[in-house]
Amino acid sequence: MGKIVILTGAGISAESGLGTFRAEDGLWAQHRVEDVATPEGFARDPKLVVDFYNARRAQSAAAEPNAGHEALARLETYHPDEVIVVTQNVDDLHERAGTRNLIHMHGALSGALCHACDHRWPAPMVMAPGDPCPSCRRGTARPDIVWFGEMPYQMDEIFDHLASCEIFASVGTSGNVYPAAGFVAEARRMGARTIEFNLERSLVGDLFEDVRLGPATGTLPAWVDEVLSRTA
Template identity: 70%
Template sequence: MSKIVILTGAGISAESGIETFRAETGLWAQHRVEDVATPEGFARDPALVVEFYNMRRQLAAEALPNAAHKALARLEEEHNGDVLVVTQNVDDLHERGGSKNLIHMHGALNSALCAVCQHRWDAPVTMQVGAACPSCGAQAARPDIVWFGEMPYQMDRIFDAISRADIFVAIGTSGNVYPAAGFVAEAARAGAQTLEINLERSAVGAQFDEAQLGPATQTVPAWVDSILRRD
């Protein structure tokens, strides 16, 4: 009964039409990261930041889960062991693909956060600047997104799962963003077998035991099939 921890990044959603952070076109290309993905940017121009995430939320809502998302959900359902997906993505394609045991370490587009009391609630498709928190009433709503300079969510739970994992897999990640880029080293120290599934080797690709390269919609279902055949 092997324990599998899977880290997913932008590459798994790219084939669903959701652009990556480093895309040369689209929303990210039109904005500086400092302006739309930092607490300082939100403090300077909350209207710009809220509108940016309104647009991202709309684009994500129009996307559909692809074969890679669905394969991971099938693995969770059919594997004779534990499967945890830790995603850096803020879209909900894993959930819509069927995954249930899931951590959004960088937050979620469909969630709103009160900057005063930390209450969370379902974000409307179009958030308003200064929207009131339904819990404390403060006009301090913000996108429930982990911005640069902020601590990712549920890190204790993630590191605990990695320390117990038999298999650690990173799918569609760049290996440039920490702490997620350090997960493979943690998994290796814990004795896990490590695998990278990506279009090309990531910045930390040399730290993995094995790599399978190609589009996620092809490589991920094939890997899931291989695991289920072993069960």
């Protein structure tokens, strides 16, 4: 059946209680993106940014993987060919559901990064401005999160997967954040079949051959059952 590449966005984690950018309540509604998710915001007020991600880390730790996360882990386990999950999310719900072939293109709350020497290490549950880097010892630690204006991680690897997949699926994404919003066009150009799972069509929804609307906790398990039944 061939390789399957799945892009996941905030929508899948929202069903575990984690807020999205556009939610009317929750952490994102309390701050401007420019203040907490840009290098410039971190330079202006590192405490605000670090405290914001400490709160997100605590929220993520209290959440549990849902049936959508578990369905993707089941697909990876039982599908005879490679399954790659590329996530825009910075929580660890995919890992806790059992997914192993995972690319965090926007970084992860579980990581810390030195913005002086680029050393990475596991983040404590509570970071503080000026935390020292274990490698260079300078007080230049930051959350290992890709902020607006920065290049997402592992892009070459992601495009290699898009070029070689038979199916590209997108789950819970808005379609207005690039480069991820361009993945469906790239996958189609390389001959992949495309399917979108969302509460409503994304801004790039017209590029998908198949669109399944509804909560991912329902649509994803049903789709995984379909896919695995064809490989039995």
